[in-house]
Amino acid sequence: MANVAAIIGGGVIGGGWAARFMLMGWTVRVFDPDPEAQRKIGEVIANARAALPGLSDVALPDEGRLSFHDTMSEAVEGAGWIQESVPERLDLKHRVFATLQQHCPTDAIIGSSTSGFKPSELQQGSSRPEQIVVAHPFNPVYLLPLIELVPSPANPPQLIARAKDILTGIGCYPLHVRKEIDAHIADRFLEAVWREALWLIKDGIATTEEIDNAIRYGFGLRWAQMGLFETYRIAGGEAGMRHFIEQFGPCLSWPWTKLMDVPDLTDDLIDAVADQSDAQSGAFSIRELERIRDNNLVSILRGLKAQNWGAGKLLNAQDKRISRLPERLSDIADLSQPILTVDRAVPVDWTDYNGHMNEARYLQAFSDATDRFMALVGVDSDYISGGASFFTAETHIRHIDEVHAGTRISVKSQCLTAEGKRLHLFHQMFDGARLLATAEQMLIHVSLGTRRSSLPGSEVAARMATVQAAHAPLERPAGAGAAIGVRPA
Ligand SMILES: NC(=O)c1ccc[n+]([C@@H]2O[C@H](COP(=O)([O-])OP(=O)(O)OC[C@H]3O[C@@H](n4cnc5c(N)ncnc54)[C@H](O)[C@@H]3O)[C@@H](O)[C@H]2O)c1
Numbered sequence: 091m092a093n094v095a096a097i098i099g100g101g102v103i104g105g106g107w108a109a110r111f112m113l114m115g116w117t118v119r120v121f122d123p124d125p126e127a128q129r130k131i132g133e134v135i136a137n138a139r140a141a142l143p144g145l146s147d148v149a150l151p152d153e154g155r156l157s158f159h160d161t162m163s164e165a166v167e168g169a170g171w172i173q174e175s176v177p178e179r180l181d182l183k184h185r186v187f188a189t190l191q192q193h194c195p196t197d198a199i200i201g202s203s204t205s206g207f208k209p210s211e212l213q214q215g216s217s218r219p220e221q222i223v224v225a226h227p228f229n230p231v232y233l234l235p236l237i238e239l240v241p242s243p244a245n246p247p248q249l250i251a252r253a254k255d256i257l258t259g260i261g262c263y264p265l266h267v268r269k270e271i272d273a274h275i276a277d278r279f280l281e282a283v284w285r286e287a288l289w290l291i292k293d294g295i296a297t298t299e300e301i302d303n304a305i306r307y308g309f310g311l312r313w314a315q316m317g318l319f320e321t322y323r324i325a326g327g328e329a330g331m332r333h334f335i336e337q338f339g340p341c342l343s344w345p346w347t348k349l350m351d352v353p354d355l356t357d358d359l360i361d362a363v364a365d366q367s368d369a370q371s372g373a374f375s376i377r378e379l380e381r382i383r384d385n386n387l388v389s390i391l392r393g394l395k396a397q398n399w400g401a402g403k404l405l406n407a408q409d410k411r412i413s414r415l416p417e418r419l420s421d422i423a424d425l426s427q428p429i430l431t432v433d434r435a436v437p438v439d440w441t442d443y444n445g446h447m448n449e450a451r452y453l454q455a456f457s458d459a460t461d462r463f464m465a466l467v468g469v470d471s472d473y474i475s476g477g478a479s480f481f482t483a484e485t486h487i488r489h490i491d492e493v494h495a496g497t498r499i500s501v502k503s504q505c506l507t508a509e510g511k512r513l514h515l516f517h518q519m520f521d522g523a524r525l526l527a528t529a530e531q532m533l534i535h536v537s538l539g540t541r542r543s544s545l546p547g548s549e550v551a552a553r554m555a556t557v558q559a560a561h562a563p564l565e566r567p568a569g570a571g572a573a574i575g576v577r578p579a
Pocket residue numbers: 098099100101102103104121122123124127174175176177178179186203204205206226227228229
C-alpha cells in the first residue's frame with residue numbers, strides 16, 4: 091500500500107498527526123465535520139513546518155499531499171494507516187470505527203489516539219477487532235516522539251510489528267505497552283502529578299506559576315533526559331538504587347502525597363486555577379505559546395541530540411534513516427559535478443537577534459560539508475580512531491545573501507585539489523538556486539600521534555585522486571582564491 095494516512099478528527103491531536111505524516115512524506119487525507127477544521131489544521135501545519143525540519147540535521151522527505159474530505163468513506167480510501175482522534179467518548183469512537191471499517195482496506199491499521207480507553211474497550215462490537223489498536227501520542231504530536239502502542243490479545247503480532255515499523259518510519263518511538271490498562275503508562279503519571287498540583291492550589295500552598303517553576307527549574311529538566319529511575323539511581327550516590335530506596339522508601343508511608351484523595355473541583359477551585367493561569371500566561375495567545383513551546387522543545391531536543399542521549403538519540407537515528415546525502419563515493423551518480431554535502435533546514439537555535447543565521451553557523455554548515463567530504467574519501471570515524479585525520483588550516487567564508495530560520499539550505503562541494511597532504515575545497519551554499527554563501531577551505535592531512543602533517547593512507551589517497559580527476563574539468567568557481575574584500579566581477 092502507498093504511504094497514505096487517513097486522519098479522522100483533526101483537532102489538536104489529529105492536526106498534529108496530519109502534520110507529522112505529511113512532513114514525513116505521507117499523503118494525508120482528513121475527515122473532520124467541523125467547518126473550521128481546514129483552517130485549524132492549516133495553523134498546526136504552519137507551526138509544524140517551522141519546528142520539525144529544524145530538529146533534523148538532514149532534509150526531511152518531500153512533503154506529502156494533504157486533502158480534506160466530506161465523508162469518512164472517501165478519506166480512508168487506499169489508506170495504510172488510519173488515525174482516529176475524535177473526542178474522548180467511547181460511544182462516539184465505536185460509531186466512528188463502525189463507519190470507517192465498512193469502507194477502509196481490511197489490512198489498514200487503525201490507531202486510536204485515546205488518552206485512556208483500553209484497546210479491548212475500543213474493539214467492542216467491531217467486525218474486525220484485530221485491526222484496531224491504541225496509538226497514544228503526546229502534544230505536539232509532530233515534535234514529541236513517544237507513541238504508546240497498546241494492543242489487546244485480539245491484535246496479531248504481525249500487525250503490531252507493522253505498526254512499530256510505520257511509527258518508527260515517521261520519526262516516532264513506539265512504546266509497546268505489554269498489558270492494556272486504563273490511561274496506559276504516561277497519563278497515569280500525569281494524572282498523579284495533576285492531582286497533587288490541584289491540592290497544592292486548593293490548600294493555598296502554591297500558585298499555578300510556582301508549581302510550574304517547581305517542575306521546569308528542577309526535576310522537569312532531569313526527567314527530560316533520564317526519566318525517573320535513572321535519575322534516582324544517581325541520587326542514591328555511589329551505592330545507587332538500593333541506597334536510594336533504603337533512604338527514601340520509608341517516606342512512601344509518610345503523608346507526602348494526597349494521591350488517594352481527589353480535591354472537589356468546586357467553582358472556587360476552578361476559578362482559582364483559571365485566574366492564576368490567566369495572570370501567569372494571559373499575555374500570550376495560545377498560538378504564541380505553542381510557538382514558544384515548540385522553539386523551547388526544539389532547543390532542548392537539539393541539545394540532547396548533540397549528546398546522543400535520550401530523545402536526542404532517537405532523532406539522530408531518524409536522521410540517519412531519512413538522510414539522502416551520499417555515504418560513499420559509489421552512492422554518487424554523477425561525480426563530475428560538485429557533491430551534495432549538506433541538505434537541511436536552518437534550525438531556530440542557529441539564528442541571531444536579526445532572525446538571520448548566525449555567522450558561526452555558516453562555519454558549522456561548511457564544516458559539516460567538509461566532514462561529509464572527508465568521510466566520502468574514507469576519512470571517517472574509524473580512520474580517525476586509527477590515528478590520522480585532516481586539520482583545517484584556512485577558511486574564507488563569503489556571505490552573499492540572507493539566510494533565515496527554516497530555510498532549506500544545501501551545500502555543494504567542489505574539490506580544487508586533493509593531492510598529497512592537501513585537501514582544498516570550495517563549498518557553495520544554496521537555497522534552491524539562490525547562492526547564499528561560499529567557503530573555501532584548505533585542509534592538511536595530519537598524524538594524530540605526532541600532530542604533524544603526514545601522507546594519507548593508500549585507500550584515502552586513491553579516493554582523493556578519483557574525486558580530483560572527476561572535478562578537474564569543472565570551471566574554477568568565481569571567488570575561489572579571492573582575498574578578503576575582493577568580490578568577483
Ligand atoms: N489534547 C491532548 O493533549 C491529547 C493527547 C493525547 C491524546 N489525546 C486524545 O486525542 C483525541 C482527540 O483529542 P483532541 O484534544 O484532539 O480533541 P479536539 O476536541 O481538539 O479534536 C477533536 C476533533 O474531532 C472532530 N470530530 C468530532 N466528531 C467527529 C466525527 N464523528 N468524525 C470525525 N471527527 C470528529 C472535532 O470536530 C474536532 O476537530 C481524544 O481521544 C484524546 O483523548 C488528546
